[in-house]
Amino acid sequence: MDKFGFTILKARHINYDANDKSVAEYICEHEPTFRVCIECGCCTATCTTGNFTSLSLREINILIKRGELARVNENLKKCMLCGKCTLVCPRGVNTRNVITLAREALKNKFKDAV
Amino acid sequence: MQFDPFVIPFNVGLYFILIYAVVRSVIWFRGLSRPDKLRLQRGFFGRSFGQSIREIFMESLIHRRIFKASPRLGYMHMSLAFGWFLLILFGTLEADIFGEKHLNPPYKAIFFKFFNPDHGRSGLEAVWAFLMDFLLAFILSGLLLAVIKRVWSRVVGMKKTTKLKALDKVAMLSLWSVFPSRLLAESFTSGAYGTGSFLTGSLGSWLSSFLPAHEMAYPFWWLYSLSLGAFFILLPVTRYMHIPSELFLIFARNSGIRTGDRAGAFTEMQIYSCSSCGICIDVCQLNFSTGITNIQSAYLLKGIRNDKDVSDIAFNCLMCGRCDQNCPVGIELTPIRMIQRRAGEPQLKAKSLLKRYFPDNPVVQPLKNGTEPAFAFLKPQEPEKTDVLYFAGCMTHLTPSIKNAMISILEASGVKYTFIDKDGGVCCGRPLMLAGQTKEARELINFNSELIWKSGAHTLVTSCPICYKIFKESYYLDVEVLHHTQFIKDLIDEGILKLNFSRKKVTYHTPCDLGRGSGVYDEPKEVLRHVVRLQKTDADDENAPCCGGSLGNMKINHHQRHKIAVDAVRMLTVKDPDILATSCPLCKKTLAAATGTRVADIAEIVAEAIVPADPVKRFTDPLHRMKQPVI
Numbered sequence: 001m002d003k004f005g006f007t008i009l010k011a012r013h014i015n016y017d018a019n020d021k022s023v024a025e026y027i028c029e030h031e032p033t034f035r036v037c038i039e040c041g042c043c044t045a046t047c048t049t050g051n052f053t054s055l056s057l058r059e060i061n062i063l064i065k066r067g068e069l070a071r072v073n074e075n076l077k078k079c080m081l082c083g084k085c086t087l088v089c090p091r092g093v094n095t096r097n098v099i100t101l102a103r104e105a106l107k108n109k110f111k112d113a114v
Numbered sequence: 115m116q117f118d119p120f121v122i123p124f125n126v127g128l129y130f131i132l133i134y135a136v137v138r139s140v141i142w143f144r145g146l147s148r149p150d151k152l153r154l155q156r157g158f159f160g161r162s163f164g165q166s167i168r169e170i171f172m173e174s175l176i177h178r179r180i181f182k183a184s185p186r187l188g189y190m191h192m193s194l195a196f197g198w199f200l201l202i203l204f205g206t207l208e209a210d211i212f213g214e215k216h217l218n219p220p221y222k223a224i225f226f227k228f229f230n231p232d233h234g235r236s237g238l239e240a241v242w243a244f245l246m247d248f249l250l251a252f253i254l255s256g257l258l259l260a261v262i263k264r265v266w267s268r269v270v271g272m273k274k275t276t277k278l279k280a281l282d283k284v285a286m287l288s289l290w291s292v293f294p295s296r297l298l299a300e301s302f303t304s305g306a307y308g309t310g311s312f313l314t315g316s317l318g319s320w321l322s323s324f325l326p327a328h329e330m331a332y333p334f335w336w337l338y339s340l341s342l343g344a345f346f347i348l349l350p351v352t353r354y355m356h357i358p359s360e361l362f363l364i365f366a367r368n369s370g371i372r373t374g375d376r377a378g379a380f381t382e383m384q385i386y387s388c389s390s391c392g393i394c395i396d397v398c399q400l401n402f403s404t405g406i407t408n409i410q411s412a413y414l415l416k417g418i419r420n421d422k423d424v425s426d427i428a429f430n431c432l433m434c435g436r437c438d439q440n441c442p443v444g445i446e447l448t449p450i451r452m453i454q455r456r457a458g459e460p461q462l463k464a465k466s467l468l469k470r471y472f473p474d475n476p477v478v479q480p481l482k483n484g485t486e487p488a489f490a491f492l493k494p495q496e497p498e499k500t501d502v503l504y505f506a507g508c509m510t511h512l513t514p515s516i517k518n519a520m521i522s523i524l525e526a527s528g529v530k531y532t533f534i535d536k537d538g539g540v541c542c543g544r545p546l547m548l549a550g551q552t553k554e555a556r557e558l559i560n561f562n563s564e565l566i567w568k569s570g571a572h573t574l575v576t577s578c579p580i581c582y583k584i585f586k587e588s589y590y591l592d593v594e595v596l597h598h599t600q601f602i603k604d605l606i607d608e609g610i611l612k613l614n615f616s617r618k619k620v621t622y623h624t625p626c627d628l629g630r631g632s633g634v635y636d637e638p639k640e641v642l643r644h645v646v647r648l649q650k651t652d653a654d655d656e657n658a659p660c661c662g663g664s665l666g667n668m669k670i671n672h673h674q675r676h677k678i679a680v681d682a683v684r685m686l687t688v689k690d691p692d693i694l695a696t697s698c699p700l701c702k703k704t705l706a707a708a709t710g711t712r713v714a715d716i717a718e719i720v721a722e723a724i725v726p727a728d729p730v731k732r733f734t735d736p737l738h739r740m741k742q743p744v745i
Contacts, residue, residue, distance in 0.1 A: 033671055033672075051537070051538040053491040077554075078489065080541035080543075081541075082541040082665075083509075084508050084509070084512055087509075087703060092671065096545075096665070100668055
């Protein structure tokens with residue numbers, strides 16, 4: 001009865017204990033502005049790549065913080081680093097460096113990382 | 115007297131450094147690519163030889179460019195380099211003319227006074243002794259400045275001086291002790307024999323009045339020889355390697371060799387030619403606006419020389435090119451930094467003593483092949499055929515006023531154009547290049563190139579200097595690439611665009627990638643002179659500051675960027691202009707956030723000044739008159 005009769009779909013499970021948060025820690029250590037992101041989505045709205053394919057920096061930020069890295073790796077290489085997201089960010093997050101650091105951190109985890 | 119054991123350290127050092135210089139030159143020559151080898155051969159036995167000799171005299175000895183930056187710093191470098199050169203030259207002549215025989219070994223010239231203590235009593239000998247004393251005093255005055263500079267750099271007009279590693283300090287101390295020990299050695303010898311001119315003679319007679327001059331002289335001759343020997347032995351592993359490297363560099367550069375985008379022997383030559391003079395530190399905006407003082411080019415080159423991990427230094431740079439512009443040795447600092455960025459992971463090598471004297475070429479990791487393309491989602495597009503392509507660029511889409519101004523200019527000019535990235539195009543690739551990801555950048559370049567080819571245009575106009583630079587440099591296009599300021603200037607010159615003149619005062623800010631990066635200085639200013647009153651400032655052309663928004667820097671945060679922008683605005687608005695004009699959307703956005711003055715792109719100013727197309731005609735046209743509403 002610990003779930004009070006409710007269930008959650010398997011796909012919606014977030015297991016914080018099992019997920020790998022080392023990438024988020026690595027980014028926060030080298031680019032502290034990553035912490036102040038409020039996931040407002042301005043970056044996604046302005047994204048050059050987002051015009052062509054489903055790249056959402058907002059989603060990537062959330063996934064990195066959750067530690068669900070497989071999907072991050074898949075999407076991160078699509079970024080063209082043009083820097084529009086950095087300019088529009090209302091919180092002053094240095095998004096270009098966040099992406100570069102994430103790529104660096106993922107390099108050791110995935111074989112096909114950029 | 116022909117020989118004394120104290121000359122041995124000097125001789126060992128001298129012959130070591132001569133042989134080393136030859137060996138290193140051969141290694142460098144072999145490291146050059148085949149076309150570069152041919153260039154150097156042609157340059158060495160060709161017309162540029164005279165040019166090189168002249169440059170060696172003006173830059174390596176007189177240090178003309180350092181004089182321009184700061185006269186006192188220039189005097190310091192000149193007295194040490196040119197003074198020492200003259201001392202050796204006249205010393206050799208002295209030994210040849212007044213010595214026992216002609217063609218003496220080098221040590222006879224350097225220690226001439228020791229072997230000929232009676233020299234310089236009268237006649238031409240005394241005049242010559244005066245000259246030698248004068249040269250020694252000249253060097254010592256520069257040395258005094260150098261010593262003071264270490265503790266108080268403002269004395270030579272520098273805000274910061276370079277921090278040195280331990281071995282550099284040892285070499286520096288041995289260099290510093292060369293000239294005082296020569297002074298004392300000559301003075302004691304002169305004092306003992308009653309010779310010498312105004313400096314050594316006077317000091318010698320005073321010292322010999324209370325000291326046993328004859329016995330005191332010998333240890334100082336040893337010290338003189340030892341410090342020379344130690345300096346020569348340490349030279350290849352310290353920053354003083356710039357002395358021989360610069361000679362080779364000047365010949366190579368005058369033969370037409372350039373850095374390009376790959377590391378190689380020429381890059382290594384440049385890295386070793388840096389004397390760590392610190393001029394790049396003083397002009398760097400990260401230094402004087404944000405207080406970051408450990409990433410400047412002098413430290414980058416020092417880090418590479420010493421096999422340090424320089425990836426943080428390489429990426430923490432605005433890539434504005436101000437240090438390139440001011441480097442007295444003319445080292446291509448920004449291309450070297452790009453190569454370092456491209457190198458990716460640093461390769462730390464073992465530092466055996468042999469490796470320090472004969473380092474490997476800087477290693478560049480080869481591009482990763484065989485990986486999947488990163489931008490496979492980009493589908494080929496079919497653009498319509500046109501004459502002029504307008505590529506606004508990502509940044510221009512964030513400043514729609516520039517985009518709209520350009521559209522109205524293009525409409526007014528009546529050319530057949532296509533706005534190729536109207537609904538958002540693909541990035542030009544330069545941001546990826548600046549981040550060191552050449553392979554991914556190439557994918558974007560290929561995509562855009564294909565698009566431009568298919569359109570059949572003869573002219574490509576872009577509003578963004580960042581795009582302009584990479585279109586010019588890394589695209590292989592059969593179209594004329596123009597920045598919109600150049601395009602507008604062409605329209606004005608051909609009389610297509612009719613503009614009103616307004617009496618507004620305008621200061622023009624040259625964007626880094628357009629000015630120092632691509633050499634476009636005059637066209638924007640000529641366009642502005644057509645429509646407004648253009649003011650001159652100290653921050654014109656090559657001296658323009660970076661706005662701080664640069665995509666080149668990956669590391670600094672927006673507070674630091676804002677500080678740079680505020681300082682840049684202060685430099686640009688000293689004459690209180692009505693409009694601060696620029697020609698870069700990124701500069702516009704960054705500067706506008708830091709000032710109350712209106713910041714506008716040249717395209718906007720021009721679009722406002724366009725004379726409306728014949729309003730009178732409308733009233734005479736019967737069709738139009740019919741459409742006029744009846745009041």
